[in-house]
Amino acid sequence: MIERLNSIKQEILDGIENHANSRATAFELRKQFLDSKTGKIGQLMKEMKNIAPEERANFGKSVNELKDWASSVFADLDEKMKAKELELKYKAEKIDVTIDADSEETGNLHPITQMRNQLIDVFAGMGFEIFEGTEIENDYYNFTALNTPADHPARDMQDTFYLSPEFLLRTQTSAGQIHVMEKEKPPIKILSPGKVFRSDDDATHSPMFTQMEGLVVDKKITLCDLKGMLDMFVQKIYGEETTTRLRPSYFPFTEPSVEVDVSCFECGGKGCKLCKGTGWIEILGAGIVNKKVLENCGIDSEEYSGLAFGIGIERVAMLKYGINNIKHLFESDINVLNQINDN
C-alpha cells in the first residue's frame, strides 16, 4: 500500500515536472489527484475497505498526509504559475516609454492676462479694488484733470489718437482714476488695468499696450509709503531679494515724481546683458499725487494726499518671461501663446 502512496507522490512530482506549465494545466493536474470525487487520492479512501482493519488507521493517516502534502504542493504550484503568468503578461505589455505622449490640449490665458492676474493678486492682497475705465475717454479726463496743460507736448496729435475734438483713445489708465475720485471719497485704493493707446509703432512700441495704474488716497500718504508698497510688489513678482531704487522724474499728475528701478533679477545687481551692466532695470513711474489733481476731483488736498504708480504690463511680462518683441504679444501666433502657462 505504501508503494501505491509513494507512486502517487512520484506521479504528482512527475506531473508537475512535465506537464504543469500554466495555472490551467496545474489546476487540471490538481484535479486528477485532489478532486473530491474523481481524484486519485480520494479514490484511495474508497479502497479503505480492502485494507486490513489493523492497518486502516495507519493507512488513513498516510493518505491524509499525502493529501495535505499534495494540497500544499499544488498551492505552491499555483502561486508559482500565477507569478509566471503575470510576468508573461507584463512582458507582453512592454512599451517604449520614450515615445512622446499625445496630450489633451488645454489653452493658455494670454501672457498679458497672466501677468495682469499676478499683479492683481499682489495688490488685491494690499486692499486694492480693481476698476476698469473705458478705452474711449474725453479730453478732460485724459489730460486736463490730470494737470496736463493745454500746451503740454503729451497732448500733441503726434502722441494721441483723436476720435473727435473732444474724444480720444486714452493714453493712460490714470484717466479712469479721475472718475473714481469724483465719485468716491477717501480712503481710495484702486488698481486700474487696461488698454491704452499712443501713436507709436516701431520695433519696441505698439500703438496699443496695457497699463496698470495704482492709486491710493488717504490721510498722510508719503513717499516712504510709495516705496514700501512698490518694494512689496517687486518682491512678490520678481523674488524676495529684489529691491527698488527711486530717482527723480517728471509726470504732470504727480509731484514729486519718480522713476522706479528694480535690482536686476537676472544677475542680482552685479550687471548683465538684461540690465545693460547697470544692475538696475527701469519698470515703472510713480509719485505723490499732484495736489491739483486731487483738487480737480473735489478732494481736499490739505486733509488728504495720495500716491500713484503706473506699470507697463507688457514690459513686466516681457522681462519676466524673456519675450523679446512686443509685437509677438498681439500677433496671436499659437506657437507663442502655447509657451507661457504661469497662472
Place this chain on the structure above:
Amino acid sequence: MLLPLSWLKEYVDIDDVTPKELEEKLFSCGFEVEELIDLGKDVSNVVVGLVTECEPIPDTHLHVCQVDAGEHGTFQICCGADNVRKGGKFPVALVGATVYATAKDHKTIEGVMTIKKGKLRGIESEGMLCSGVEIGVNENMYPGGDYCGLLEFPEDTPIGVDVKPIVGLDDYIFDVGITANRPDCQCITGLAREVAAVLNKEYKAPSLEYTMDSVTKDQFTVEVKAQDICPRYIGHYVHDVEIKESPLWMKRRLNLVGLDAISNIVDITNYVMLEMGQPMHAFDWNYIEGDKIVVRRAEDKEKIVTLDEQEYELNNNNLVICDGVKSVAIAGVMGGLNSEIRDTTTEVLFESAKFARDSIRKTSRALGKRTDASAKYEKGVDEYSTVNAMKRALHLVEELGCGKISSTHVDCNTGNSTEPREMVVSINKVNNVLGIEVPTEDIVRIMKNLDFNPVINGDELKLMIPAYREDMEDYPDVAEEVIRMYGYDHIISSFLPEAQVTMGGLNPRQKKELKLKRDLCSVGAYECIHYSFISPNDFNTLNLPDDAKERQAIRILNPINEDLSVMRTTLVPSMLNAISRNQKKANLQGKLFEVGNKFIAKSLPLTEYPDEVPTICIGIWGAKYDFYTLKSMANKVADTFFTEFKYVPCKKSFLHPYQAAAIMLGDVEIGFLGKVAYEVAEKLDLREDAYVCEIDMNTLMNLDTKASYTPLSKFADANRDLALLMNKDITCGQVEDVIKKSCKFIKNIKLFDVYEGKNIPEDKKSLAFSINFVPGEEEFEADAVDRFVKKILKNLKNDLDVDIRS
C-alpha cells in the same frame, strides 16, 4: 541734450570729479545721462614726435624718417604724407597704438586700427605719423585738422607727450535727458547750475557786461501784434560789424555739440542758444526795410523762403517776423533767406524773443521743419533767459571784437517778471510729503545751492525763486527739490501706517470674465489680444452690405495708417486675420478666443461716450474641427454663465449659408456662429476651413444665474429610444424643443442617428433620439414612462407632423 565736460568746467570748478562720478551725481538729481561719450576712446598711444631725419625713398612718394618720440624712443617710420619734413612735429602712433583707419580719400573713417611693425617697399617701419582725421580731429578742434596730410604741432610742443590733451581728445560729452518740467536745463549754464548745486560748489555765471556807444537808430520800432504768442521781443542794433571766422575756442565748442561754425555773428547766436537756452537770430540790417520789426500771425497762403532756401506757404496759425514790407523769419523756427547774414554784412539786428511753446510746436509740425531753435521753444523758454541771452550775445560781440554795440535796444514786454518771486512754505508739509524728517540745515543748504535764498522762521521757509524756475509752484515742488538733492536713498519703506483698511479684489463681473477665460482655455483655446482698431477694408473682406451696422464705425482722426483707422464694431476681422496669420505660419489647426470691447457709437461724429460692449469671439480651424466643435465651445460659454443657448439657422454675409446659426438666450439674439464662407476664406488665403463665433457678453454678465445643486434622485431613472420620421426641413432643435416641453421629467435628450435613403420616403428623414427620464420626489408608476412617450409622440405629430418610424 549734449553737455561737453570742457565747456561745463567754465562755470563750475569740477577738476576733482571724474566723468563717471559726475554721471552718477546727475542721475541722482534727476538728469539721466543717456550716453557718456569719451571723445578719445578710440585713440591711444599717440604722442608728439619730432622728425629728425627724412629721406625720400627713390621712385616712390614715400619718405623714410627717424622720429624722436622722447621717452618712448626713436623710431624709423615710413611716411607718404606730402608735408612730412625734417624738424616737423607730428602725432606719432607708436607700435600698439589705436587710431582711425581711413578710406583712400584720407577723409572717410572706416574703423579703428592697431598699429603694428611693418615694412613698406622693404623698409622697416615702426609706427605711423598721423593726420588729423586719423586721430579723430577736425579743423574746428585743431588747426590743420582737416588737412589730408600730417597734422602739424607748433615748434614749442614738447616731444613724447600724449597728443590727446593738445588736440582736445581728453574731453567727454554727456548726453543728458531733460524732463519736461525743466526747460531751464536745456542749456549748458542750466545744467552747470544743477551740477554746482548737487556738488556744493559755486556756479560762475558767464559775463553779461558790454558797453554801448552813442550810435542810435531812432526811427527803429518793434510792434508785436500777437502778444498772446509773443510775450517778449528784444531787438538790439549792432554796427561796424566785421564778418570773420570765430575764434577756435568757440568753433570747437560748437563742434562738440555737432554744430558747424559759420561766421562770428551767426556762431554767437548759436553759441548763446547752447549756453543760455535762448534761441537767437541775427538779421542783416541792410535788408530790413522800413526801420521796423512787426511780429504778427501770417496771412493765409503767405510765402517765405528760409535760410536753407526752402519755400513755405504759411497760414494764420504761424507766427512771422516782418520788417516794414515783408516777412523776414518764421518766428522761432528759422530766419528768412532775404535777411541772412552774409560776408558783406556790416550792420546787424539781434533778436531775442519768447514765443509760446505750443504755437512753435504746431508751426514746426505743420511745416515739417524742426530746428534747434524750434526744439528749444517747444520745450519752453523763460524770459529771464530772453533778457540775459541778449546781454550775453552783445558781450560776445565785444569780446570777439566783431562789431560795435549801439544804444538802440527795443524791448516789447507783456510777459513775466525776470526778478525772483517770493514763495513761503511750511517745512512740516515738505517733510510730510517725503515721510522723513530732513534736517533743517540740510534743507537750507539745498535751497541755498539752488539759489533760492532761503530764510527760516520757525516752520516757515521763505524762498526767492529765480525767474527761470517756472516749475516751482508749491510745497510739493520744494519737497522734490529737497529729496533729489538730499538723496532718494534716504527714503525708507513704510506701509501706510496711518491709512484705513480697505477691502480689495475683483468684483463679481471681473471674476466671471476670468472664469469664462479659464473655461475656454480648458477646452483647448488660447486667449489672444488684438488691437481695438481695424481696417475699414476688413468690412469688405466680410462682404458686409453697404448699410451693415458694422460699417457705422468710429474713425480715428489721425491714425497711424489706414489699416488701423477705425474702432472695431465686431471682433471677427481681427480673429480671421489671426487665423490667416497662423495658417501662413503652417499652424494648420488651432483654437483661439478673445474677450474685448466693440465700440458702438450713439452718434457720429462722437458727441458722447460710445457704448463699449464686452464681446467674446472664438475662432477655430483645422481638418479635425467642424461646426459642432465650435458649437460645443459656445455651449461652454453658456455653462460658464449657468445658462443654455438655443441655436437658430441664420444668414451672415461672411458665413456658410447652411452652416450658420444665431445664438439665442431666451428670445434675445446675443451672437452667432458658423463656418467661414468660402469667398471670405479665399480672400484671407485660408488653407483649412475656419469657424468663428461672436457673443455679446453684456447680456450674459447681467444674468443672475449662479452655481447650484440638484439633489440626485433616489429612484431609478428610465431610458427610451425613439426613431422618428419627418420632413427633411425640420431641425433637430425643433424636435428636441417639442420633446422637452412634453414632459418635465426629461433630463437629457440625445440624437444618436440620422438616416435618409432606402426604406423611407424620399422627402423624409429619420432622427433617432435617446431620452432619459429622471423621477422627482416619487418613483415612476409602472406605466408612467409609456404615458410620457405617448404624449411626446402626440405633440410631435401635432406640432411638426412627425411620426414614429415603424
